[in-house]
Amino acid sequence: MDANTYSSAGVDVAKAEHFVERLKSRSKRVGHEKLWKAAGGYASVVPIDDDLAMALTTDGVGTKLLVALEFHELTGIGIDLVAMCANDLICVGATPTSFLDYFATGKLDDNQADRIMEGIVEGCDRAGMLLVGGETAELPGLYSADHFDLAGFAAGTVRRKNLLTGDGIKPGDTLIGVASTGIHSNGLSLARKLFPPGHSMRKELLVPTAIYVKPAMEALCRYGQAIKGIVHITGGGWRNLLRLNPEVGFKIDSPLPLPQIFEHMLAVVNVEEMCNTFNMGMGLAIMAESHHAQIIQLFAEHGFTAAPVGEVTDVRGTVDVNTTWQKGSKKHLTLTGKGKG
Amino acid sequence: MDANTYSSAGVDVAKAEHFVERLKSRSKRVGHEKLWKAAGGYASVVPIDDDLAMALTTDGVGTKLLVALEFHELTGIGIDLVAMCANDLICVGATPTSFLDYFATGKLDDNQADRIMEGIVEGCDRAGMLLVGGETAELPGLYSADHFDLAGFAAGTVRRKNLLTGDGIKPGDTLIGVASTGIHSNGLSLARKLFPPGHSMRKELLVPTAIYVKPAMEALCRYGQAIKGIVHITGGGWRNLLRLNPEVGFKIDSPLPLPQIFEHMLAVVNVEEMCNTFNMGMGLAIMAESHHAQIIQLFAEHGFTAAPVGEVTDVRGTVDVNTTWQKGSKKHLTLTGKGKG
Numbered sequence: 001m002d003a004n005t006y007s008s009a010g011v012d013v014a015k016a017e018h019f020v021e022r023l024k025s026r027s028k029r030v031g032h033e034k035l036w037k038a039a040g041g042y043a044s045v046v047p048i049d050d051d052l053a054m055a056l057t058t059d060g061v062g063t064k065l066l067v068a069l070e071f072h073e074l075t076g077i078g079i080d081l082v083a084m085c086a087n088d089l090i091c092v093g094a095t096p097t098s099f100l101d102y103f104a105t106g107k108l109d110d111n112q113a114d115r116i117m118e119g120i121v122e123g124c125d126r127a128g129m130l131l132v133g134g135e136t137a138e139l140p141g142l143y144s145a146d147h148f149d150l151a152g153f154a155a156g157t158v159r160r161k162n163l164l165t166g167d168g169i170k171p172g173d174t175l176i177g178v179a180s181t182g183i184h185s186n187g188l189s190l191a192r193k194l195f196p197p198g199h200s201m202r203k204e205l206l207v208p209t210a211i212y213v214k215p216a217m218e219a220l221c222r223y224g225q226a227i228k229g230i231v232h233i234t235g236g237g238w239r240n241l242l243r244l245n246p247e248v249g250f251k252i253d254s255p256l257p258l259p260q261i262f263e264h265m266l267a268v269v270n271v272e273e274m275c276n277t278f279n280m281g282m283g284l285a286i287m288a289e290s291h292h293a294q295i296i297q298l299f300a301e302h303g304f305t306a307a308p309v310g311e312v313t314d315v316r317g318t319v320d321v322n323t324t325w326q327k328g329s330k331k332h333l334t335l336t337g338k339g340k341g
Numbered sequence: 342m343d344a345n346t347y348s349s350a351g352v353d354v355a356k357a358e359h360f361v362e363r364l365k366s367r368s369k370r371v372g373h374e375k376l377w378k379a380a381g382g383y384a385s386v387v388p389i390d391d392d393l394a395m396a397l398t399t400d401g402v403g404t405k406l407l408v409a410l411e412f413h414e415l416t417g418i419g420i421d422l423v424a425m426c427a428n429d430l431i432c433v434g435a436t437p438t439s440f441l442d443y444f445a446t447g448k449l450d451d452n453q454a455d456r457i458m459e460g461i462v463e464g465c466d467r468a469g470m471l472l473v474g475g476e477t478a479e480l481p482g483l484y485s486a487d488h489f490d491l492a493g494f495a496a497g498t499v500r501r502k503n504l505l506t507g508d509g510i511k512p513g514d515t516l517i518g519v520a521s522t523g524i525h526s527n528g529l530s531l532a533r534k535l536f537p538p539g540h541s542m543r544k545e546l547l548v549p550t551a552i553y554v555k556p557a558m559e560a561l562c563r564y565g566q567a568i569k570g571i572v573h574i575t576g577g578g579w580r581n582l583l584r585l586n587p588e589v590g591f592k593i594d595s596p597l598p599l600p601q602i603f604e605h606m607l608a609v610v611n612v613e614e615m616c617n618t619f620n621m622g623m624g625l626a627i628m629a630e631s632h633h634a635q636i637i638q639l640f641a642e643h644g645f646t647a648a649p650v651g652e653v654t655d656v657r658g659t660v661d662v663n664t665t666w667q668k669g670s671k672k673h674l675t676l677t678g679k680g681k682g
Contacts, residue, residue, distance in 0.1 A: 031471050044473035046439045048498055054395055058441045058476045058494055066482055098387045100399045102443065102492035130372050132385035135399045135492070140530065141407050142490065149483065151443035151476070153399055153494035157389055189481065 039166035039229055040243035042091035045158060053163070055094030055156045059084040063188045065150065067205045070197060074112060076208040077150065078119020079126070080185045083209035085154035086127040087232040087284065090216040093164035093224075094156035099124050101134040102151040106143035108136070116150065119208075127213040129154065162220065166244030168228040169312055173287045175241075177256045177309035178215075178299055180283030182207035186235045187277040194265055204261045212284045215302035219286070219295050227295070229287040233279040238319050239335050241285060249315035253322040256281040256307060266326055272333050275321060287312055380507035380570055381584030383432035386499060394504070396435030396497045400425040404529045406491065408546050411538060415453060417549040418491065419460020420467070421526045424550035426495035427468040428573040428625065431557040434505035434565075435497035440465050442475040443492040447484035449477070457491065460549075467552040470495065503561065507585030509569040510653055514628045516582075518597045518650035519556075519640055521624030523548035527576040528618040535606055545602045553625045556643035560627070560636050568636070570628040574620040579660050580676050582626060590656035594663040597622040597648060607667055613674050616662060628653055 036045040036053055043057040061080045068077045082099055089096040101120055103113065113136070124131045143149070183191055183205055195202045212232075220227060229244045241250050258266075258281050265274060274280060288295055292308055299306035313320070319335040377386040377394055384398040402421045409418045423440055430437040442461055444454065454477070465472045484490070524532055524546055536543045553573075561568055570585045582591050599607075599622045606615060615621060629636055633649055640647040654661070660676040 032473075035471070035473060041474075044439065044441070046471070046473060046496070048389070048393065052389065054439070054496055054498075056439055056441055056473060056494070056496055058443050058474060058492075060443060060445060060476055060478050060480075062478055063480050063482055065480075098385065098395070098397055100385070100397055100494065102399050102401060102494075104401060104490055104492070130376070130387070132373075132376060132387060132397060133382075133399060135401055137401050137403055139401075139404050139406075139490075141404055141533075142488065147483065149445055149480075149490055151399075151445070151492045153397070153441065153443075155387070155395055155397055155496060157395075192482075 036160070036163060037165055038092035039164045040091055040231065040240070042088040042232060043094060045092055045094070045163065051160050053158050053160070055089050055092050055158050056153070057085050057088045058151060058153045059088065060149065060151045061185045063192060064185050064205065065148070067188065067192060067202065069146065071203060071206060073206055074115040075119035075122070076206050078116045079123040079208035079211070081150050081152040082120055082123025082127055082129070083211045084185050084234070085152045086129060086211055086213050089154055089156045090213055091164065091230045091232050092158060093162045093220060094158035095217055096127055096129045096154055096156040096213055098132045098155045099129045100132060100153045102137070103134065103148060104137040104139050104143060105148035106140055107145040108138045109146070112148070123211060126211040162224060164229060166229045169245045169248055169287050171248060171312050171314040173228055173289045173312040174292050174308050175250060175252065175310045175312060176286040176288055176292060176295055176306055177282040178212060178284040178286070179256050179305040180233070180259065180279045180281055181210045182259050182261055184209040184279055184283055186279070190277060191265070194268060201261055201264050210283050210304070212304070215299045215304055216284070219298050222298070223288070223291040223295055226288045226291040227286060228289060231285040233283055233285065237274070237276045237278050238280065238321070239276055239337055241319055242317055247316060249313045249318040249320070250310060251313050251320045252310035254307070254309050255321070255323055256305065256309060258325055271323070271325065271331060272335065275333060275335055282309065377504060378506055379433035380505045381432055381572065381581070383429040383573060384435060386433055386435070386504065392501050394499050394501070396430050396433050396499050398426050398429045399492060399494045400429065401490065401492045402526045404533060405526050405546065406489070408529065408533060408543065410487065412544060412547060414547055415456040416460040416463070417547050419457045420464040420549035420552070422491050422493040423461055423464025423468055423470070424552045425526050425575070426493045427470060427552055427554050430495055430497045431554055432505065432571045432573050433499060434503045434561060435499035436558060437468055437470045437495055437497040437554055439473045439496045440470045441473060441494045443478070443494070444475065444489060445478040445480050445484060446489035447481055448486040449479045450487070453489070464552060468554040503565060505570060507570045510586045510589055510628050512589060512653050512655040514569055514630045514653040515633050515649050516591055516593065516651045516653060517627040517629055517633060517636060517647055518623040519553060519625040519627070520597050520646040521574070521600065521620045521622055522551045523600050523602050525550040525620055525624055527620070531618060532606070535609060542602055542605050551624050551645070553645070556640045556645055557625070560639050563639070564629070564632040564636055567629045567632040568627060569630060572626040574624055574626065578615070578617045578619050579621065579662070580617055580678055582660055583658055588657060590654045590659040590661070591651060592654050592661045593651035595648070595650050596662070596664055597646065597650060599666055612664070612666065612672060613676065616674060616676055623650065
């Protein structure tokens with residue numbers, strides 16, 4: 001059973017993290033001390049003046065693309081692309097404003113491209129962003145005719161007083177979970193292996209990633225004083241919670257309902273590996289010291305299920321999880337280490 | 342001879358332009374009227390307040406990647422990636438500040454990745470930008486093990502009074518050309534066909550793209566009143582000149598010296614096709630109504646050859662070119678149509 005791990009699916013997370021660390025040390029040269037320190041490295045925050053900064057981030061949709069190509073369903077992938085970037089920007093407290101896409105293909109297929117673009121435009125609408133630009137590259141020889149790749153870039157702005165640094169998170173704060181729509185856009189290499197072509201769950205992998213921007217910005221606007229951190233659950237699963245503040249840990253004992261796709265996986269994948277890889281039904285998490293009910297209500301008004309799932313603890317660098325996911329039996333897990341850095 | 346065209350090399354420019362037009366009409370929805378109109382669409386200019394805006398752009402390096410892989414020389418490609426984005430930002434008058442990269446590969450090769458990153462960091466240094474973030478994606482199944490793609494994203498800021506719109510360009514303004522370092526990062530699909538593996542000129546394709554940011558920003562700072570337009574010569578060759586202002590045309594009768602790589606091409610490619618595809622020795626062009634000598638001197642101080650190459654005319658949408666490139670014989674060309682939009 002434990003052979004169903006992320007690394008066995010061909011993704012060497014440790015190697016990638018090592019590379020990112022080397023990259024950081026190399027790129028942190030003169031000038032980087034000017035950047036504002038923002039929560040979890042979800043976006044880079046570049047000051048324009050003492051009060052105002054640009055927040056910038058980039059992401060792709062990974063091998064979810066391959067599943068989309070299989071089913072000839074490409075619109076959702078455009079939504080995913082925007083979601084991955086926009087949800088990252090809100091984690092530093094920035095208001096997402098602008099999106100650009102990079103679309104590279106072996107041979108430009110108008111129909112294919114149009115459907116992706118429809119998804120990107122739909123994603124931008126959901127996020128309240130403008131699609132302001134992009135690059136469409138036809139690269140025969142680099143991509144095969146029907147293959148392509150997509151990268152997204154998002155920019156927003158943030159005032160110093162609204163910046164989320166994660167510094168204020170403290171034991172006792174409530175952890176509010178916001179429901180995911182499914183697997184979102186992380187862990188697909190493992191999931192594709194678990195649900196091979198023809199599997200009844202394979203198409204479920206394509207449900208587009210939720211875009212949390214509108215309720216999150218409204219929550220920050222109304223209850224900003226109470227919100228100490230926002231976490232987009234991406235690669236690295238629930239360990240993403242540990243990105244914001246090294247001084248604290250988390251206890252999760254009332255997780256949100258598990259989407260069906262993860263229930264199927266539980267039959268064959270170690271639950272700890274799953275929590276370290278997937279969102280497990282929680283696409284976004286909010287650390288709030290008060291106003292939980294109001295924040296939850298606000299997400300509900302935007303159509304998102306949210307609920308208190310646990311709290312911040314003083315057990316540094318640890319996520320303690322109690323679940324009854326597997327046939328009602330209680331299960332205790334301890335997650336450590338970093339999410340995607 | 343005319344079979345050596347860009348489209349015969351597998352790139353359907355008309356189709357790509359058609360797609361981009363459709364995309365523009367689709368994405369120009371509510372809100373796009375808020376963007377500041379900037380010269381030639383080189384970057385999107387998103388206002389933050391009445392006086393200040395973010396300038397955003399994205400680009401890739403195209404099939405130059407394939408040549409870099411062939412020679413196992415990847416550092417230069419990183420420089421190219423930064424150059425393609427940074428040189429675009431200066432065309433709207435923005436100060437480039439921040440760069441992010443998207444690097445996707447089939448299997449992460451530390452050595453390969455390190456060399457690309459060295460190039461990106463070097464490019465950022467040359468452009469005075471900070472590498473503030475990036476995404477490294479390991480996508481087995483989408484890329485073959487040793488293949489990868491790169492996309493770049495650059496952001497800068499511009500004050501309303503410094504925005505280049507192209508509106509002020511008028512007949513009689515001097516066109517100053519700034520030398521390219523070679524083919525830069527456009528037209529590689531055709532060039533790779535002309536210089537197949539083993540050809541003595543093939544390695545010349547890898548010379549990194551010049552980064553014009555520092556002298557251009559200094560020129561804008563000192564002689565901004567005189568500078569009416571800046572053009573990065575990318576895909577579409579000299580027709581890029583026509584992107585800034587539909588009311589004018591250009592006459593070029595003293596082109597800069599032709600780099601050796603283009604001299605070799607002239608033997609087998611129609612000269613008009615070349616001017617419509619490559620930079621022909623001029624990587625950047627500046628339209629100035631005065632202070633030509635000072636601007637040229639300033640570029641020289643930064644190590645760039647610059648010279649008056651012609652002037653702005655009232656023949657709308659046309660670039661008239663007089664050359665003695667081919668064995669001393671005079672040649673007159675008329676280019677029309679748009680560069681890459």
